[in-house]
Amino acid sequence: xxxxxxxxxxxxxxxxxxxxxxxxxxxxxxxxxxxxxxxxxxxxxxxxxxxxxxxxxxxxxxxxxxxxxxxxxxxxxxxxxxxxxxxxxxxxxxxxxxxxxxxxxxxxxxxxxxxxxxxxxxxxxxxxxxxxxxxxxxxxxxxxxxxxxxxxxxxxxxxxxxxxxxxxxxxxxxxxxxxxxxxxxxxxx
Numbered sequence: 001x002x003x004x005x006x007x008x009x010x011x012x013x014x015x016x017x018x019x020x021x022x023x024x025x026x027x028x029x030x031x032x033x034x035x036x037x038x039x040x041x042x043x044x045x046x047x048x049x050x051x052x053x054x055x056x057x058x059x060x061x062x063x064x065x066x067x068x069x070x071x072x073x074x075x076x077x078x079x080x081x082x083x084x085x086x087x088x089x090x091x092x093x094x095x096x097x098x099x100x101x102x103x104x105x106x107x108x109x110x111x112x113x114x115x116x117x118x119x120x121x122x123x124x125x126x127x128x129x130x131x132x133x134x135x136x137x138x139x140x141x142x143x144x145x146x147x148x149x150x151x152x153x154x155x156x157x158x159x160x161x162x163x164x165x166x167x168x169x170x171x172x173x174x175x176x177x178x179x180x181x182x183x184x185x186x187x188x189x
Contacts, residue, residue, distance in 0.1 A: 008161040011172055012131035016041070018175045019134050022186045023108055024048040024058075034062070042101035045130070046071060049104040054080045071100055098124070105130045109137060112185035115147060122148045126155065135161060141182045142168045 021028045026048070034044060043065055051058035056078055068074040072093050075082060082090055092103045102124065109115045115123075115137050123133050128151050136147035153159040170178055180186055 006162075011161050011165055012129075012135055014172050015138065015175055015179075016131045016134050018179055019186075020044065020048070022176065022179055023112075024052065038066075041130070042099070045101045045104045049108065050075070050080060053085055056080055101130060105133060109133065112183065114141070114183055114185065119147050123151060126151055132161075135165070138170070138179065138182060139164055139168050142170065142178075 017028050017031050020026075020031060031044065035041065039047075039062060043062065047061040047065060048058045050056065050061050061074070061078065061080075064078050065071070065074045068077055075093070082093065086103075086107065088096075088098070089100070089103050089107070092098050092100045106115075106120045106124070110117055110120060115133070119137075119140075120133070123136060126148065128136065132151055132154075133147075136150045139150045140147035150159075150164055153164065154161060165172070
């Protein structure tokens, strides 16, 4: 029998990739391929979010990112106007304390009304990764409770992600349908 928690990274990654694909209307195959060719998950979140906000093609943003040392230089090289992207993004872009990809994921979750700013701050203060934030949001929505206790159970070694998802009735093979059913904002019109 497998050791409890050994599937955690798979559950977290599959959920995040599916959420990302639904959010930005791309296939999971494209996401996986880009990661296999060296794009980080962080860069994918930022590039696709910027593409959505600016009308610039995501592939052009990723190409520019590979040619530049940081996101500020990348954005400047593409002449993307960041005035309407929020002060949190602008601050993080200029070297703030919150990683830029976390700002992007938080903005998406808040804009889609999946998590509140307070819930996101609580998860951030407890050092949740983007993957963990998304899974906490899903578990909270499925159970009608707050997201932070799920993170605390895992961090306290009381539970692991795969057991929490199993207890919530989430089958990873059906994660796309689960996300669409749970988060109505993801539904395509």
